[in-house]
Amino acid sequence: xxxxxxxxxxxxxxxxxxxxxxxxxxxxxxxxxxxxxxxxxxxxxxxxxxxxxxxxxxxxxxxxxxxxxxxxxxxxxxxxxxxxxxxxxxxxxxxxxxxxxxxxxxxxxxxxxxxxxxxxxxxxxxxxxxxxxxxxxxxxxxxxxxxxxxxxxxxxxxxxxxxxxxxxxxxxxxxxxxxxxxxxxxxxxxxxxxxxxxxxxxxxxxxxxxxxxxxxxxxxxxxxxxxxxxxxxxxxxxxxxxxxxxxxxxxxxxxxxxxxxxxxxxxxxxxxxxxxxxx
Numbered sequence: 001x002x003x004x005x006x007x008x009x010x011x012x013x014x015x016x017x018x019x020x021x022x023x024x025x026x027x028x029x030x031x032x033x034x035x036x037x038x039x040x041x042x043x044x045x046x047x048x049x050x051x052x053x054x055x056x057x058x059x060x061x062x063x064x065x066x067x068x069x070x071x072x073x074x075x076x077x078x079x080x081x082x083x084x085x086x087x088x089x090x091x092x093x094x095x096x097x098x099x100x101x102x103x104x105x106x107x108x109x110x111x112x113x114x115x116x117x118x119x120x121x122x123x124x125x126x127x128x129x130x131x132x133x134x135x136x137x138x139x140x141x142x143x144x145x146x147x148x149x150x151x152x153x154x155x156x157x158x159x160x161x162x163x164x165x166x167x168x169x170x171x172x173x174x175x176x177x178x179x180x181x182x183x184x185x186x187x188x189x190x191x192x193x194x195x196x197x198x199x200x201x202x203x204x205x206x207x208x209x210x211x212x213x214x215x216x217x218x219x220x221x222x223x224x225x226x227x228x229x230x231x232x233x234x235x236x237x238x239x240x241x242x243x244x245x246x247x248x249x250x251x252x253x254x255x256x257x258x259x260x261x262x263x264x265x266x267x268x269x270x271x272x273x274x275x276x277x278x279x
Contacts, residue, residue, distance in 0.1 A: 001232070001237065001238060001239070001240075001241050001270055002029050002030055002238075002239065002240045002241065003027065003028045003029060003030065003240070003241060003243070003263060003266050003267070003270070004028060004029070004030035004031055004032060004064075004066050004067075004240035004241060004242040004243065005023045005026070005028045005030075005031050005032070005242065005243050005245075005259065005262065005263070006031070006032045006034075006069070006204070006242050006243065006244045006245070007019050007031060007032065007033050007034055007040075008034060008069075008244060008245075009245055009246075009255070009258070010022075010255055010259070011034065011036075011039065011040045012036075012039040012040055013255065014255065015040075015041070016033070016040060016041040016042075016054060016057065017057060019031070020057060020058055020061045020063055021061060022255070022256055022259050023061075023063060023259060024061045024062060024063055025259075025260075026256075026259040026260045026262070026263040027260075027263040027267070028063065028259075028263060029062070029063060029064065029240075030063060030064040030065070030066040030240040030242070031058065031063050031064070031065055031066065031242075032065075032066060032067045032068070032069055032109070032242045033054070033065055033067075033068055033069075034068070034069055034070060034071070035068055035069070035070040035072070035092070035095070035096050035099065036070070036072075037072060041053075041054050042054060042068070042099065044072075044092065044095060046095075046099055048098070048099075048102045051099045051102040051103050052102050052103065054103065055102070055103035055104055055105070064240070065103055065104075065105045066105070066106075066107065066202065066239070066240040066242065067105060067106075067107040067108065067109055067147070067177075067202050067240075067242065068096050068099060068100050068103075068105055068107075068108045068109070069108070069109040070092060070096060070109075070110075071111075072089075072092050073089050073092065073093070073110055073111040074111055074114060074153070076088045076089035076092055077089055077111070077113055077114040077128075078090065078093075078110070078111075078112065078113050078127065078128045078131035078132060078135075079112070079113030079114055079115075079119070079123075079124035079125070079127045079128040079131075079155065080114070080116075080119070080127070081118070081119045081123065081127065086127065086131060089131065090131055090134065090135060093108070093110055093131075093135050093146070094135070094138060096108045096110075097135070097138055097139050097142050097144050097146075098142065100142070100144045101142040101143065101144055105144075106143075106144065106145055106201075107144070107145050107146075107147050107175075107177070107201055107202050108139070108144060108145070108146055108147065109147050109148075109149055109177045109202065110132075110135075110146055110147070110148050110149070111148070111149060111151050111153070112128050112132060112148040112149070112151075112155065112156060112165065113125070113127070113128035113155045113156070114153050114154075114155055115153060115154040115155045121155075124155065125165070128155075128165075129165070129168065129169055132146065132148065132169055132174060133169050133171065133174075136169065136171035136173045136174040137171070137173075139173040139174075140171070140172070140173040144173070145173050145174075145175050145201055146173060146174050146175070147175045147176060147177035147201050147202045148165075148166070148174065148175075148176065148177060149176075149177040149178075149179055149182070149204070150162050150176075150177075150178065150179055150182050150183055150186075150192060151179070151182055152182050152185045152186065157186040157187075158186065158187060159183070159187055159188075159191045159192040159194075159195045159196070160195060162176070162192065162195075162196070163176075163195045163196055163199065166196075166199055175199050175200070175201040175202075176196045176199040176200045176201065177200075177201070177202045177203070177204065178192060178193060178196060178200045178202070178203045178204070179203070179204040179205075179206070179244075180203070180204070180205055180206070180223060180228055181204070181205075181206035181207055181208045181215050181221075181223070181244075182204075184208040184210070184221075184222065184223060185208060189223065189224075189227075189228050189231070190224075190227050190228055190230075190231040193228075193231040193232060193234075193235065194231060194234075197235055198235060200235065200237055201239065202239065202240065202242065203232070203237065203239070203240075203241050203242065204242050204243075204244050205218060205241050205242065205243050205244070205266065205269070206218060206243070206244045206245075206246060207219065207220055207221030207222070207223050207246075208221045208222060208223065209221040209222055210222045215246050216246055217245065217246050217261070217262070217265065218243065218262065218265035218266065218269065219265050219268065219269070225269055225272065226272055229269065229270075229272050241266065241270075243262045243263075243265075243266055245258050245259070245262045
């Protein structure tokens with residue numbers, strides 16, 4: 001497993017160059033970059049030459065841009081009955097595929113769908129699968145993999161349902177982006193991993209405190225780390241683990257401290273001994 005860092009809480013307070021520099025200084029060897037509407041160096045208006053410049057910048061720091069992500073599909077949902085919103089969501093995803101191909105990035109993370117009181121769950125499920133089937137075909141032509149994430153929005157909340165959703169689409173360019181913290185909200189992380197198996201091509205790591213009902217920094221919540229690491233090793237998964245830091249330092253402006261603490265926590269998790277894993 002390799003250590004990666006998401007830029008989610010760092011940009012736009014930092015520029016991309018500053019983020020990459022601090023990620024390298026903190027001991028990460030990979031990053032995940034967000035496609036934002038207008039902030040930062042990667043936006044909906046980014047052209048190919050600009051995307052290549054960002055990739056080159058990461059390479060100069062010795063970092064791999066392992067994945068691209070976006071929060072925009074929470075609004076422009078691929079499961080929306082509003083055809084304009086859904087089409088815009090697909091356009092955003094297509095843009096991400098093209099940007100990823102320009103950057104030599106293999107994985108884009110997408111929110112598969114959302115649930116609203118106005119649209120039946122069955123309809124949301126069907127529409128999301130239709131959109132993702134089309135997008136997977138496009139991703140395949142660019143040698144990019146779409147990895148959908150288990151998110152906390154009442155859509156695909158169980159490990160079995162999330163796995164079945166992927167299998168029903170049945171396209172080799174559609175895989176899973178596993179998030180252990182989100183899994184802990186609705187179930188048990190190791191059960192998601194066991195069912196998803198080699199469908200997992202990317203992972204987000206954070207922590208969750210059940211009684212507080214809130215996400216917290218790694219090692220400060222209720223994740224059973226030995227059990228989680230054993231499940232990851234059993235797949236086996238050897239790619240990047242992308243840490244998604246939470247806000248206690250970010251909101252106070254201590255972003256360098258947040259990056260270094262996150263890196264140290266990941267190292268502690270990765271270095272679990274055999275005895276700790278099987279205890």
